[in-house]
Amino acid sequence: MNDAISKIPVKVIGTAKPGLKLHLARRAVQAATIAFAILIPASGLFRIDPVAGAFVVLNRQIWFSDFFLMSGLWIMVATSAVMLYSVAGTVFCGWSCPQNTMAEWANYMTHKLLGKRANVSLEGSAPVVAASKKKTLNWILLGASFLAAALFFGIIPLFYFYPPQIVWSFITFDPDPHLAKSLHYIYFVCVVIILLDISVIRHFWCRFSCIYRVWQHSFKTKQTLHVLYDASRSADCAKCNYCVTACFIDIDPRKTELYDSCINCGECINACDRLHARDGVKGLLRFEMGERKQSKASRFRNNVGTLMSRVNWTGPITLFGFAMFVWGLYTYSPFNLSVDRSGSSGQDYQIEVANKLYKSAQVSLHVSGLPRGHYRLDTDHFSLGGAMRRKVTLHIDPDLPRGLHRVVIEADSESGWIGSFRIEHLSERGMK
Numbered sequence: 001m002n003d004a005i006s007k008i009p010v011k012v013i014g015t016a017k018p019g020l021k022l023h024l025a026r027r028a029v030q031a032a033t034i035a036f037a038i039l040i041p042a043s044g045l046f047r048i049d050p051v052a053g054a055f056v057v058l059n060r061q062i063w064f065s066d067f068f069l070m071s072g073l074w075i076m077v078a079t080s081a082v083m084l085y086s087v088a089g090t091v092f093c094g095w096s097c098p099q100n101t102m103a104e105w106a107n108y109m110t111h112k113l114l115g116k117r118a119n120v121s122l123e124g125s126a127p128v129v130a131a132s133k134k135k136t137l138n139w140i141l142l143g144a145s146f147l148a149a150a151l152f153f154g155i156i157p158l159f160y161f162y163p164p165q166i167v168w169s170f171i172t173f174d175p176d177p178h179l180a181k182s183l184h185y186i187y188f189v190c191v192v193i194i195l196l197d198i199s200v201i202r203h204f205w206c207r208f209s210c211i212y213r214v215w216q217h218s219f220k221t222k223q224t225l226h227v228l229y230d231a232s233r234s235a236d237c238a239k240c241n242y243c244v245t246a247c248f249i250d251i252d253p254r255k256t257e258l259y260d261s262c263i264n265c266g267e268c269i270n271a272c273d274r275l276h277a278r279d280g281v282k283g284l285l286r287f288e289m290g291e292r293k294q295s296k297a298s299r300f301r302n303n304v305g306t307l308m309s310r311v312n313w314t315g316p317i318t319l320f321g322f323a324m325f326v327w328g329l330y331t332y333s334p335f336n337l338s339v340d341r342s343g344s345s346g347q348d349y350q351i352e353v354a355n356k357l358y359k360s361a362q363v364s365l366h367v368s369g370l371p372r373g374h375y376r377l378d379t380d381h382f383s384l385g386g387a388m389r390r391k392v393t394l395h396i397d398p399d400l401p402r403g404l405h406r407v408v409i410e411a412d413s414e415s416g417w418i419g420s421f422r423i424e425h426l427s428e429r430g431m432k
Contacts, residue, residue, distance in 0.1 A: 023270045026095050033096040034156075041159040044358065050161050051180075052387055060332060061356040061387060069328025075321025079314045085219040087289075089226060093206065093213055094265030102153065102194070103202040107248060109145050113138045122204045146199050154191035158183060163358070203248055207261060227262055227269065228288035229254040236276070236284060243285060246271035253285055335363070337411045337419035342393055349394040349423065351377075353411050358386040361413045365392060369407040370425075374400045400427040 041047035044059030055062040055070065062070045084092070093100055110118050115130025158167045162183060169176035170183055197205070206213065243253045246267045253268035264287070272283030334357045342350035353363055365380045374397040384390050394409070405425045412418045 020270070020274075022266050026266060029095045030101045034098065034101065037098060037156055038159055042164045047160045049387065050182075056358075058329075059358045060334070063336070063356070065336075066328055066332060068324045069332060072321045072324025072326070072328055076318055076325060079318040079321060082219055083314050083318075085216045086221060086224060089220055089224045089264050090213055090216045090262065091225065091264040092216070093210075094263035097206075097263075098153075098156075099197070099210075100203070100206060100263070100265075102149065102198050103206070104248065105149065106146065106198040106202055109142060113142045120200065120202055122200065146195060149198060150191045150195035153194050154187055157190050158187060161186065203250075206263065207249060213263070223289055225264060225287060225289050227253050227256055227264070227266075228286055229256075230284040230286075233284050240275070242275050243268040243272045333417070333419070334415065335361075335411070335413060335417050335419060337409070337421050339394075339409055339421045339423055345398070347396045347398050349396070349409075349425075351392045351394055351409060351411075351421075352389055353384060353392075353419075354389045355384045355387060360385050361415060363390070363411055363413050366410040366412075367394065367407065368410070369405055370396065370400070373397070396425060396427075400425075402427050 039045075044056060047056045048054075049056050049061060052061055057069065057073060060066075060069075107119075110120060110127070113133060114127065115133050117128040117130070119125075120127055155167065155171065158170070162170075162180070166176060166179055166183070168174075169179055170187070237254065241252075244251075247253060248265075248267070249261050249263060251261050253262070256262050266287065269283060269285045269287065272285045274283075276283045334355070336354040336356065338352050338354075340350050340352075342348040351365065353365075355361055361384050363382055363384050365377055367375055367377065376395045378392045378395075382390055382392070403426075405427060407423045407425055408420055409423070410418065410420045
């Protein structure tokens with residue numbers, strides 16, 4: 001008896017859930033995107049300073065005089081994005097977009113507390129709440145979770161307009177003299193918008209209103225990454241729509257064409273793999289590049305050829321943008337020196353030094369071109385805080401000898417920066 005049983009062939013199937021690796025990878029990318037969305041402005045890599053009215057790149061204020069740095073940065077970003085869209089399609093929407101991440105989480109919480117058929121839609125159909133979950137507590141928990149998420153995600157935009165220490169003071173209710181009152185209004189608006197989004201809008205925005213997704217579609221070709229359906233095994237799909245129910249964009253992955261609403265999230269692939277794993281075979285869906293009805297060899301050649309044709313024009317532009325960015329960093333001036341007349345006497349000049357970096361510095365002033373004893377500075381050495389300005393008045397003696405005096409005002413810092421500004425002062429009141 002035991003010998004007979006031992007001769008029965010046994011097929012061992014791995015215990016790991018097929019498709020789970022793809023699903024977990026997407027969740028990791030989504031979490032990393034949220035983290036990067038905070039780290040990018042908090043680290044000073046990029047944000048907006050509303051007080052100074054300037055962009056901040058690498059903790060440097062960007063003025064119009066820093067044209068190369070800013071232009072190079074945007075050229076690099078734009079051309080890199082075009083390359084991403086043309087190769088990977090709308091993968092950003094499915095794997096990184098914060099809007100999609102919040103909408104997915106909201107769907108998960110809704111199904112968890114109200115049932116799997118409790119779908120929120122702006123098309124008129126009301127959510128179907130499971131009979132066992134029609135409880136006041138469930139609605140309270142759902143509302144509280146949405147509010148908590150809105151309060152959390154509403155903080156992220158603040159990092160793009162305020163330094164991290166100010167945002168932290170706001171979170172901890174710490175009285176800070178630099179804490180702008182406008183921050184409270186901005187935060188309130190952000191919370192309201194996000195609460196409405198995760199409560200009502202969700203993927204309706206992705207399907208019908210997202211201009212960004214339309215922009216990405218403009219760069220798709222036949223070789224762009226897409227979900228491929230194995231039509232030769234269509235018999236395995238008889239009376240099955242598991243992949244359709246897994247798609248939160250409400251499309252049929254088996255009928256996707258070049259210009260569809262697919263966001264390349266891969267959830268349909270994950271669902272199909274899990275279903276067919278029972279029979280020890282792969283699912284009928286997979287990610288693929290190239291035209292749908294081609295051999296692997298011809299698809300590879302076409303993919304490489306198309307990719308190279310894109311690189312031919314995006315590559316040089318990206319390198320040009322990178323060169324502009326590097327040159328902008330090399331020639332970047334961390335301070336700005338300007339001089340203008342002050343007062344009605346015509347004898348005083350106002351010197352202004354602006355610190356474009358977000359760290360303190362020691363600045364010294366020097367004046368040449370005027371006889372000693374015929375001018376006076378309010379101060380010739382001072383400390384300048386990060387992203388701050390300091391004004392110093394140059395007083396010129398009204399008894400300065402008659403004539404045109406060419407004056408050079410220099411400023412320098414301990415970091416090695418030296419700036420100069422030339423003025424011409426005409427003295428008419430001095431002695432002959």
